[in-house]
Amino acid sequence: MNADVSDGLTRDELEAYWMPFTGNRDFKDHPRMIVGGDGCYYLSADGRRIFDSVSGLWCCGFGHNRREITAAVSRQLATLDYAPAMQFGHPLAFQLANRITAMTPADLDYVFFCNSGSEAVDTALKMARAYWCLKGEPGRTKFIGRAKAYHGVNIGGTSVGGMESNRELYGELLDSAQLSHTLLPENAFSRGLPEKGAELADQLEEFVARYDAGNIAAVIVEPFAGSAGVILPPRGYLERLRELCTKHELLLIFDEVITGFGRTGRNFAADTFAVIPDIMCLAKALTNGSVPMGAVVARSEIYQTFMAAGGHDYAIEFPHGYTYSAHPVACAAALAALDIFEQEKLAERCRELAPYFEAAIHGLQGLPYVVDIRNFGLAGAIQLDAYPGEPARRPVEVAMGCWDKGLYVRYAGDSIALAPPFIAEKDDIDFTFSVLNDVIGALP
Numbered sequence: 001m002n003a004d005v006s007d008g009l010t011r012d013e014l015e016a017y018w019m020p021f022t023g024n025r026d027f028k029d030h031p032r033m034i035v036g037g038d039g040c041y042y043l044s045a046d047g048r049r050i051f052d053s054v055s056g057l058w059c060c061g062f063g064h065n066r067r068e069i070t071a072a073v074s075r076q077l078a079t080l081d082y083a084p085a086m087q088f089g090h091p092l093a094f095q096l097a098n099r100i101t102a103m104t105p106a107d108l109d110y111v112f113f114c115n116s117g118s119e120a121v122d123t124a125l126k127m128a129r130a131y132w133c134l135k136g137e138p139g140r141t142k143f144i145g146r147a148k149a150y151h152g153v154n155i156g157g158t159s160v161g162g163m164e165s166n167r168e169l170y171g172e173l174l175d176s177a178q179l180s181h182t183l184l185p186e187n188a189f190s191r192g193l194p195e196k197g198a199e200l201a202d203q204l205e206e207f208v209a210r211y212d213a214g215n216i217a218a219v220i221v222e223p224f225a226g227s228a229g230v231i232l233p234p235r236g237y238l239e240r241l242r243e244l245c246t247k248h249e250l251l252l253i254f255d256e257v258i259t260g261f262g263r264t265g266r267n268f269a270a271d272t273f274a275v276i277p278d279i280m281c282l283a284k285a286l287t288n289g290s291v292p293m294g295a296v297v298a299r300s301e302i303y304q305t306f307m308a309a310g311g312h313d314y315a316i317e318f319p320h321g322y323t324y325s326a327h328p329v330a331c332a333a334a335l336a337a338l339d340i341f342e343q344e345k346l347a348e349r350c351r352e353l354a355p356y357f358e359a360a361i362h363g364l365q366g367l368p369y370v371v372d373i374r375n376f377g378l379a380g381a382i383q384l385d386a387y388p389g390e391p392a393r394r395p396v397e398v399a400m401g402c403w404d405k406g407l408y409v410r411y412a413g414d415s416i417a418l419a420p421p422f423i424a425e426k427d428d429i430d431f432t433f434s435v436l437n438d439v440i441g442a443l444p
């Protein structure tokens with residue numbers, strides 16, 4: 001790691017940057033600056049190696065600063081920095097779409113590119129509504145999401161998302177309703193998928209009775225909820241949701257922004273759970289987090305519906321897209337990232353390391369304030385008893401205590417979330433949980 005270890009910025013110089021999802025005042029008074037990265041580690045401005053137990057923000061699972069991605073991005077910038085995304089194309093976009101559809105299950109065969117997970121979600125929602133309009137059912141406008149879900153921050157994703165704190169400042173944005181979440185106290189300390197609660201999916205029947213299927217465009221869920229603290233689907237839940245969507249002809253959207261590209265031990269959660277959605281949202285690990293990119297993958301019948309309704313050959317079938325859809329540099333990064341993913345068999349590696357991770361995370365049971373531990377693949381969460389009136393207080397304290405001891409963890413509401421890189425070694429996992437053990441053990 002060759003990085004300048006001095007942050008060199010004064011308090012005044014920190015002021016202008018309005019940081020996202022951050023306590024700006026706290027950060028600017030106590031800056032935690034990252035200045036370098038390599039493999040599973042960050043380098044902090046004060047010169048310390050910090051183990052990245054969250055893969056950045058769930059996106060850098062193949063390790064930081066992968067030379068192959070750097071080389072591909074540099075080559076692409078020197079060859080073609082930008083090409084218009086509309087009416088003209090460049091070869092890497094087509095190569096990447098083929099590459100993704102070779103990995104996705106069933107007839108999830110058409111890829112629409114965007115620049116983030118939030119854009120992927122809003123694209124998927126618009127696609128669903130337009131699809132029903134084209135099928136002669138313009139009344140299907142409502143979306144069914146799920147409590148505690150995170151679907152990004154654009155208007156659609158905020159609306160179908162189920163984290164109240166992310167919605168309350170914005171008012172009602174889209175017509176949506178939320179299924180119950182699947183975090184049940186009787187499943188506390190389950191290893192892997194919880195046993196109880198598959199019947200929670202049957203709530204969709206109530207929604208269909210209440211709103212009528214003819215008014216519902218789609219159901220959107222994360223296969224497991226990441227941001228809310230790794231909330232897992234009970235065994236059989238996703239299968240049931242799929243059955244009910246098929247029965248009532250509702251589109252099922254899987255938001256695989258976190259679960260896509262290996263996190264569950266297969267390419268996609270759809271593979272792991274053998275439940276195939278109609279539309280899949282991707283981002284994050286698609287480029288190993290190196291360049292922003294998102295994608296929406298649709299079933300063939302959805303794409304063909306747009307084509308059949310398109311009018312003249314030159315007519316635009318889906319009036320949607322971004323200046324930077326399929327940006328050449330992002331495509332180059334994604335192709336290089338997917339090479340690494342496949343050549344290094346990283347989904348398999350995740351599967352192999354997962355039992356070790358599971359044993360290690362559950363080793364924290366019994367520590368003070370630990371009220372639940374959840375894990376699946378290389379994702380896990382430790383839920384802490386909420387400090388009266390301030391549920392985030394203990395997780396923040398733990399995260400900052402870990403940072404001081406060379407470990408980056410994420411706090412998510414009342415939980416600590418972990419999503420280590422797939423290339424992590426057992427020693428890294430040992431280090432992670434020994435630090436967490438010390439820090440949680442020392443909580444006041």
Ligand code: PXG
Pocket residue numbers: 057058116117118119121150151152153222226227228255256257258283284410411412417
């Ligand atoms: N869907 C899901 C399931 C996500 O997890 C998004 C959409 C939005 O992606 P973009 O690229 O627009 O941020 C996400 C993002 C956390 C955390 O702390 C998670 C995300 C983002 C930031 C923090 O768990 N997920």
